[in-house]
Amino acid sequence: MTQKRELLRAIPKVDEIIDHKSIKEILSSVSRNVVMDVIRRSLEQTRTSILSLEDLSEKDFEKVDIDVIVEKIVLEAKREELMNLRRVINATGVILHTNLGRALLPECIKDQVWETASNYSTLEYNVKNGLRGSRYDHIDGIITKLLKCEAALVVNNNAAAVLLILSTLAKGKQVIVSRGELVEIGGSFRVPEIMAQGGAELVEVGTTNKTKLRDYENAISEEKTGALLKVHTSNYRILGFTEEVPLSELSELGNKYNIPVVHDLGSGAMIDFAKFGIHDEETVLQSVNSGADIVCFSGDKLLGGPQAGIIIGKKKYIEMMKKNPLTRAFRIDKLTLAALEATLRLYFDDEKAIREIPLISMMTMPIELLEERADFLCSKINREVKEITATLEEGFSQVGGGSMPLQELPTKLIRIKPLKMSVQQLEGKLRGGDVPLIVRVHKDHIYMDVRTIKLAEFDEIIEILKINLDI
Numbered sequence: 135m136t137q138k139r140e141l142l143r144a145i146p147k148v149d150e151i152i153d154h155k156s157i158k159e160i161l162s163s164v165s166r167n168v169v170m171d172v173i174r175r176s177l178e179q180t181r182t183s184i185l186s187l188e189d190l191s192e193k194d195f196e197k198v199d200i201d202v203i204v205e206k207i208v209l210e211a212k213r214e215e216l217m218n219l220r221r222v223i224n225a226t227g228v229i230l231h232t233n234l235g236r237a238l239l240p241e242c243i244k245d246q247v248w249e250t251a252s253n254y255s256t257l258e259y260n261v262k263n264g265l266r267g268s269r270y271d272h273i274d275g276i277i278t279k280l281l282k283c284e285a286a287l288v289v290n291n292n293a294a295a296v297l298l299i300l301s302t303l304a305k306g307k308q309v310i311v312s313r314g315e316l317v318e319i320g321g322s323f324r325v326p327e328i329m330a331q332g333g334a335e336l337v338e339v340g341t342t343n344k345t346k347l348r349d350y351e352n353a354i355s356e357e358k359t360g361a362l363l364k365v366h367t368s369n370y371r372i373l374g375f376t377e378e379v380p381l382s383e384l385s386e387l388g389n390k391y392n393i394p395v396v397h398d399l400g401s402g403a404m405i406d407f408a409k410f411g412i413h414d415e416e417t418v419l420q421s422v423n424s425g426a427d428i429v430c431f432s433g434d435k436l437l438g439g440p441q442a443g444i445i446i447g448k449k450k451y452i453e454m455m456k457k458n459p460l461t462r463a464f465r466i467d468k469l470t471l472a473a474l475e476a477t478l479r480l481y482f483d484d485e486k487a488i489r490e491i492p493l494i495s496m497m498t499m500p501i502e503l504l505e506e507r508a509d510f511l512c513s514k515i516n517r518e519v520k521e522i523t524a525t526l527e528e529g530f531s532q533v534g535g536g537s538m539p540l541q542e543l544p545t546k547l548i549r550i551k552p553l554k555m556s557v558q559q560l561e562g563k564l565r566g567g568d569v570p571l572i573v574r575v576h577k578d579h580i581y582m583d584v585r586t587i588k589l590a591e592f593d594e595i596i597e598i599l600k601i602n603l604d605i
């Protein structure tokens with residue numbers, strides 16, 4: 135008992151801790167309140183743990199050693215300062231990983247974005263006449279030039295775009311959609327529900343696997359129909375005995391009855407990936423050329439930019455949308471606008487877009503390069519990290535983000551097996567660091583896909599593995 139009291143008395147005082155060299159150091163970067171909180175919490179924990187001891191041993195005196203206590207406090211204080219929303223290393227090989235932030239912005243636009251963000255800007259100011267301008271003007275011209283369309287409007291995301299379109303063109307009216315295209319995107323975006331929110335009545339036509347032009351035509355009512363909607367079945371495909379109406383034929387039908395044809399394209403590919411052997415995806419330009427009156431798509435899927443919803447098409451419809459009060463509610467932020475403008479500008483030169491936009495360079499990375507990188511990282515792991523075996527294995531990466539569900543991109547995976555702990559244990563540790571390393575787990579192995587790993591992250595991965603296997 136006396137020993138326990140002695141131990142409690144030996145716990146350093148707050149003042150002593152504050153005077154410790156390491157604490158003084160950390161106070162230059164971490165705020166004092168945060169450090170004080172951590173100190174108090176840590177001393178309380180030490181006290182509680184001593185009180186709960188049954189028998190004391192010599193080793194317990196280490197618990198009250200000031201250097202040991204301070205070391206823990208420093209680690210914890212640094213963690214307190216970490217952003218909750220922060221960088222991770224994506225070793226899953228899923229390029230547009232919805233949970234990990236979808237598309238990565240191109241490195242080369244960072245100055246442009248920061249310049250606008252940290253200064254006053256022309257956001258809604260027309261420098262030509264000194265009058266109020268529109269935030270949409272900065273980007274409309276670029277989009278219309280790139281996509282050869284009459285007009286454009288940008289909102290927060292594509293879900294907002296669809297809602298705005300339906301609420302503008304078809305409120306109180308009917309919208310005709312094929313039964314094969316009643317998509318759920320995830321995160322509770324379902325076409326029938328968005329339709330209801332937009333105040334439009336859904337008219338389903340055809341069957342799940344087959345919808346014909348006459349199904350649409352039979353459902354048209356000259357007074358009641360507000361729009362014909364075609365939805366890209368982004369995240370699934372209907373295969374086998376199937377039939378759908380090509381957009382061009384649907385557009386002709388809309389023309390004949392003077393009803394707008396809307397195409398929710400979802401992913402919005404700005405380049406034709408066919409030349410890289412990826413054939414599954416219609417581009418935005420192809421959709422525009424098929425004659426749709428309005429096309430909408432995401433900014434952070436296959437375009438590879440920031441989260442945004444882009445609406446393009448006939449000027450008269452876009453003008454109506456600009457007047458809809460929802461446009462104000464869905465108003466795009468200046469940071470996004472800057473990032474989107476800078477990303478879109480890269481597309482004026484296809485070569486540049488392929489080189490600079492991470493999504494595209496990851497998607498089109500040649501297998502030889504993937505093999506070379508995988509081999510390099512794998513050998514480095516085997517050479518430098520103990521208690522682990524790493525081998526190479528053939529595998530596939532995914533585009534993700536609900537795009538190209540059937541497209542398998544051949545890749546080379548690094549297969550890891552820890553020798554002294556379980557795969558689940560290691561996976562949890564990798565995920566728990568300051569920079570979480572997110573991996574795939576499959577059949578009692580950990581897999582890493584170099585396609586989504588930046589070169590600069592290779593050394594970091596080695597360090598993370600070393601720290602976590604060192605037990």
Ligand SMILES: *Cc1c(COP(=O)(O)O)cnc(C)c1O
Nearest residue numbers: 291292293319366368400401432
């Ligand atoms: C992804 C997607 C949406 C939603 O787009 P967000 O930008 O995520 O809001 C809507 N429609 C389709 C067809 C999609 O693929």
